[in-house]
Amino acid sequence: MKEISFFRVSKIVACLLSFTPLIGCMTVPHPFEKQAGNKGGVLSNPPPARLIVPVPTESLLNDKESAVLAHDIAKAMLDQTVPAVVGKAQKxxxxxxxxxENQGDMVVPKLSIISPDGKVQATRDAMPVSTKDWASGNEAIYAQVAQQAAPIVNEVLTGLQARQMVSDPHSLKNRPAQIYFEGVKGAPGxxxxVIARQFVVSLNDKLNAIQQDKSKADYSVGCNVSVTNGAAGTRGNPVQHVEVVWRIVDKKGKEAGKVTQINDVPAHSLDVYWGDTGSAVGEEAAGGIKRVIDNYSGRNNRPLAENGGMTKAPLVTPPGLQN
Incomplete structure (x- = not known):
């Protein structure tokens, strides 16, 4: 679950604009204007329900060291949000x-992703290590190899998921996301x-559509607004604290993400009319929710080539082992 703050700079977003509402003067950020990173693109739903990591039998290590390597790889994959466990290979x-594999005075760990039908979907080279260092029994080396390889494997799994989505006419790569809107609750006046009307207008596009039947929706979106008395404010002017929380849930009831909008406004300035403030809240929330759905569904991920491709990792000498 990822939370995107309306007023605080997040890992994903950092862009602030302002506008003047009908009542008073306040600064309203537009944090969804552009992305400042790709953290939200981390794989949420990889192809496997779980990924089995067998203890390697061709590791050029003894049984104990091979087991350590397998556990390090599984842990590194878990850190990438991929459900990996050490176990025996099963159909x-x-x-x-x-x-x-030995390659001169170096060894190169090769990691192959094998689908349930027994086919190798892709193979990736991990960090090359000198033969001497690999045979040293230094477990820090195995951990570093695993940590370097895990994001590469995760990228392959993301590509596999995207490839499956391309071939599935019902996936969100081939149709708009159907979104059931539960409405906005808790706002005064x-x-x-106002918020709901602008949200619906801003959300509807080629990739997202409002669905009136919840049973046919891919996601449900609900919004709760709370307005509480805040500090006295500058120059003794009282303020109220406004917090708007949008929750996005998938069809299985799992939370896909949140968009949170926070601001302080002149006290009671929103008791009756929200005007441009309400429109800004709805518009900016729609942009954030679109990104949550993009990231959660993986619909913008690049498909893996059918041949699986090949990549090689750069040569790295493990820390502390330089001669």
Missing amino acids: GEWLLVTKV DGNT
């Missing part, structure tokens, strides 16, 4: 198989109506 499971 019908996604596997991440490691094989280590006409806030619920």
